[in-house]
Amino acid sequence: MHSTERAYSTYQFAIGCLVIGLSAVLLPSPSVQATELFNGKDLTGWHADIPAKEDNPDVRASFIVRDGMLVSLGTPQGHLITDAVHQDFRLVVQYRFAGEPGNCGVLVHASTPRSLYKMFPKSIEVQMNHQHAGDFWCIVQDITVPNMVQRRGPKKNWGIVEGKGRRIMNLTEGSEKPVGEWNEMVIECVGDEVKVWVNGDFVNHGTHCTASKGQIAVQAEGAEVEFRKLDLTPIKQLSADDKF
Template sequence: QRLFTNAKLDDGYVWLERTGRDATERVVSVNDGLVRMGPEDNGYLATREEYRDFHLSLEFRWGELKTPSKYVRNSGLLLHGHGPDGAAGGRWISSIECQLAQGCEGDFILIRGRDDQGKAIDGAFAAYVEVGSDKRPRWNPDAGKLTQYSGRQFWWNKHEVGFEELIDTRGKDDVASPLGEWTRVEAICAADRVTIKINGTTVNECVAASPAAGKIALQGEGYEVFFRNVEIRPLGAADRTPDQANR
């Protein structure tokens, strides 16, 4: 099933920080399956439906327009979105973010907003991580124990030590495509596990995701970015771990 294929957005809607829901203000456009997020505002394009147990794939590339900043171009894929729109700082929906910023593709961030009564919206995940020489946690499936997310970004496994996150720079082990080319992203959500692949390489994984279902959203964060071939399908046998396959 393809998502976000036409300008009418039958299967989605837009949230922008300044103008709220469905007021695209020329920031977001969809033309024959090509999604453009402009730099004029922060926000996201979200599905109307909620999804559980799926394999999502998409491609993205950076445009030329941006806000004045010396730091890397920034965007994200939001998974398991739940609660009110804009609940996190007026910008985002509560979710698990797969970071798409340059050099950081595949990092995990837990976005927790607040409900209409000001109460923190539930959300959690854990991962097998190893703390590097820079004191930053990176995914390592061979780590001895799970670490609960507690506010510090869980970096993808080869996120470069000392990477300064300056615009249009890359880490030495980056698997994302060079600037101007399309990068393929996959998110495999099986039960409470989320696995991220960048250009076919598994770069990060979390478990004990709560909630384990929700909306899917494409994030705009001050840089022109394009998405295409946003597709979702049910899980196949190859997407499940042995314990999940036996459930």
């Protein structure tokens, strides 16, 4: 075998080992089934945080169940938050804008309520805003992506509180379906990483997240959005001993 052939063979072997190693790092536990965070009937397992209700307890509900779907009516603005804390999971969200497209989001690693603008819980938001699905918004938590300046703006403006550069743009354009059709967003949170797919497109990947667990929340942020699936599957992280 020539030296170039040996080098190429070694390269192929190294790449193969890398791929196998990467594929073995994260595996869903074979005994764990997906949990339906929304049961299709009521809001069991969730609680709403709607600041407007403090001034007017009779204000309409921001989140309802309609025709087997969880519906964010958009206003009054606030959040529907899981009672439980989650860590190392894959979340599958199927949603559509019911009428006019607008703004909404799924929050992961949520904790302290009303940490930003006396409205948003401390979290990382995975954006659903029409034509921007998959952006990250840092809400008193932070996360890192490649090409940070290109995707977040000048470093001097970065921050996680009011008035700072908190948006991190996604990697793709055109991943969303036309308004009225169902979209599927998959959010995978493992350790300090968050990965996002929209309709099968890999749209974002952040690392060094400043939180690794928390509640999950959906927003009421101006537009009516229907959800027909919010399914969560725990992910098992394999240790080095498990792999060999």
